[in-house]
Amino acid sequence: xSGGMVSISTPTLRRLPHxxxxxxxxxxxxxQYVSCTKLSDITGILPITVRKDMQQxxxxxxxxxGYDVEQVIVALETALGLDNDREAILIGAGNLGYAxxxxxxxxxxxxxxxxxxxxxxxxxxQEYHDKKILSLSMLEDIIERFNIKLAIIAxxxxxAQKIADRLAAAGITGxxxxxxxxxxVSDEVVVQNVDLTVSxxxxxxxxxxxxxxx
Amino acid sequence: xSGGMVSISTPTLRRLPHxxxxxxxxxxxxxQYVSCTKLSDITGILPITVRKDMQQxxxxxxxxxGYDVEQVIVALETALGLDNDREAILIGAGNLGYAxxxxxxxxxxxxxxxxxxxxxxxxxxQEYHDKKILSLSMLEDIIERFNIKLAIIAxxxxxAQKIADRLAAAGITGxxxxxxxxxxVSDEVVVQNVDLTVSxxxxxxxxxxxxxxx
DNA sequence: TAGATTGTTAATCGATTAACAATC
DNA sequence: TAGATTGTTAATCGATTAACAATC
Numbered sequence: 001x002s003g004g005m006v007s008i009s010t011p012t013l014r015r016l017p018h019x020x021x022x023x024x025x026x027x028x029x030x031x032q033y034v035s036c037t038k039l040s041d042i043t044g045i046l047p048i049t050v051r052k053d054m055q056q057x058x059x060x061x062x063x064x065x066g067y068d069v070e071q072v073i074v075a076l077e078t079a080l081g082l083d084n085d086r087e088a089i090l091i092g093a094g095n096l097g098y099a100x101x102x103x104x105x106x107x108x109x110x111x112x113x114x115x116x117x118x119x120x121x122x123x124x125x126q127e128y129h130d131k132k133i134l135s136l137s138m139l140e141d142i143i144e145r146f147n148i149k150l151a152i153i154a155x156x157x158x159x160a161q162k163i164a165d166r167l168a169a170a171g172i173t174g175x176x177x178x179x180x181x182x183x184x185v186s187d188e189v190v191v192q193n194v195d196l197t198v199s200x201x202x203x204x205x206x207x208x209x210x211x212x213x214x
Numbered sequence: 215x216s217g218g219m220v221s222i223s224t225p226t227l228r229r230l231p232h233x234x235x236x237x238x239x240x241x242x243x244x245x246q247y248v249s250c251t252k253l254s255d256i257t258g259i260l261p262i263t264v265r266k267d268m269q270q271x272x273x274x275x276x277x278x279x280g281y282d283v284e285q286v287i288v289a290l291e292t293a294l295g296l297d298n299d300r301e302a303i304l305i306g307a308g309n310l311g312y313a314x315x316x317x318x319x320x321x322x323x324x325x326x327x328x329x330x331x332x333x334x335x336x337x338x339x340q341e342y343h344d345k346k347i348l349s350l351s352m353l354e355d356i357i358e359r360f361n362i363k364l365a366i367i368a369x370x371x372x373x374a375q376k377i378a379d380r381l382a383a384a385g386i387t388g389x390x391x392x393x394x395x396x397x398x399v400s401d402e403v404v405v406q407n408v409d410l411t412v413s414x415x416x417x418x419x420x421x422x423x424x425x426x427x428x
Numbered sequence: 429t430a431g432a433t434t435g436t437t438a439a440t441c442g443a444t445t446a447a448c449a450a451t452c
Numbered sequence: 453t454a455g456a457t458t459g460t461t462a463a464t465c466g467a468t469t470a471a472c473a474a475t476c
Contacts, residue, residue: 008419011443017415018396035457043396048445051458063451063458080415081422095343099313105394105411109418129309149421174421176414180319182232182257190424192417194410197319200390201231201294203406204323205222207363207388208295210404225467249433262469265434277434277475435474445464451457 035066092155102129249280306369316343371395
């Protein structure tokens with residue numbers, strides 16, 4: 001659909017979901033138009049930044065009125081790749097895996113976890129949040145049979161790289177990695193890391209810096 | 215202790231934990247020195263970037279030999295604010311909260327969750343991963359009595375802002391926010407967001423962009 | 429010594445912000 | 453019309469990368 005041949009920068013990509021969430025709220029409140037200044041007020045992001053982000057997302061607005069809510073939602077969803085539903089699998093049904101299996105935010109992104117894998121025989125065959133836990137030996141079979149492209153790694157760090165290798169070989173193109181380790185994959189696979197120790201460290205650093213400068 | 219009066223940039227702050235993790239491994243393997251090129255090989259980060267990061271962290275190395283493992287660990291821990299232990303509380307004992315209560319990564323950061331809070335009467339009084347679930351009405355009391363400075367918000371988005379207001383008023387200076395909403399606080403409080411919907415959206419966007427350009 | 433590595437200074441690149449024109 | 457808002461072009465800022473000197 002044209003519109004977005006331009007590549008979207010990572011900082012912008014990170015802000016888009018916030019706009020989308022707020023605009024969806026407005027839509028359900030019956031609003032028809034939204035302006036950058038309005039979004040700026042809500043999110044705390046500078047109006048000019050919002051405008052630039054909208055531009056990158058391929059949204060087109062009308063001077064004075066702003067952006068059509070329906071249209072801008074479509075633009076943002078397309079830019080974020082939420083426009084087509086996706087099925088995902090999860091590897092590692094520990095504490096974090098369990099929480100992710102019950103996480104509702106996935107629906108907002110059009111993602112549905114169809115199965116989870118673990119190596120613990122005691123877990124295999126059980127259901128967590130209505131999702132079946134399968135043996136890791138079935139990994140490739142399920143990926144290929146259901147043509148899965150998206151995988152979530154929620155294992156300890158040690159097996160993460162090997163799991164990633166198996167996923168890539170089986171045809172996975174996107175890996176959401178919660179394991180605190182840097183995973184190396186070929187260029188065809190996209191890895192998005194959520195390293196909680198990194199995030200916590202950044203918080204601690206900022207807090208103690210603030211304390212020092214007081 | 216001088217060393218680090220210079221403020222550390224966010225991108226650098228994000229990379230430091232990776233170096234720290236790998237250098238700790240080296241230490242336990244008996245290594246005495248580590249070079250930027252070595253760290254680059256392991257992490258995939260450019261050597262010059264590693265060197266610049268080390269500089270920001272206040273690490274001092276020797277030409278030809280590299281950085282003393284013991285010394286650089288101290289430097290990184292100090293830069294990351296991991297040098298003093300911290301007690302934290304958690305608000306919202308749902309799926310995610312439960313997982314966080316059992317998360318081992320906290321120890322690596324010197325953080326210990328001493329209690330969790332929830333509004334659900336059925337949960338109050340129970341123990342998750344050996345941590346007591348307390349009533350939200352006791353929030354301020356516990357924070358002040360134990361002089362807690364760090365809080366983790368793992369509630370749904372709706373109550374998050376109000377919780378944050380209560381936390382700030384009670385003396386919390388650092389908030390780790392897992393709720394998918396932008397929290398507004400005064401300048402004295404540091405908020406670090408872990409918005410899973412944002413992270414997942416970024417992944418989806420990258421995957422679908424890659425698909426288009428093939 | 430020679431060579432590898434750190435430390436430092438400069439160049440490049442990209443994101444943010446500012447200024448202003450266009451338009452409904 | 454007047455004013456608010458988008459769209460666009462330019463300026464600023466900061467992070468990354470490159471080049472090279474210093475040093476063990």
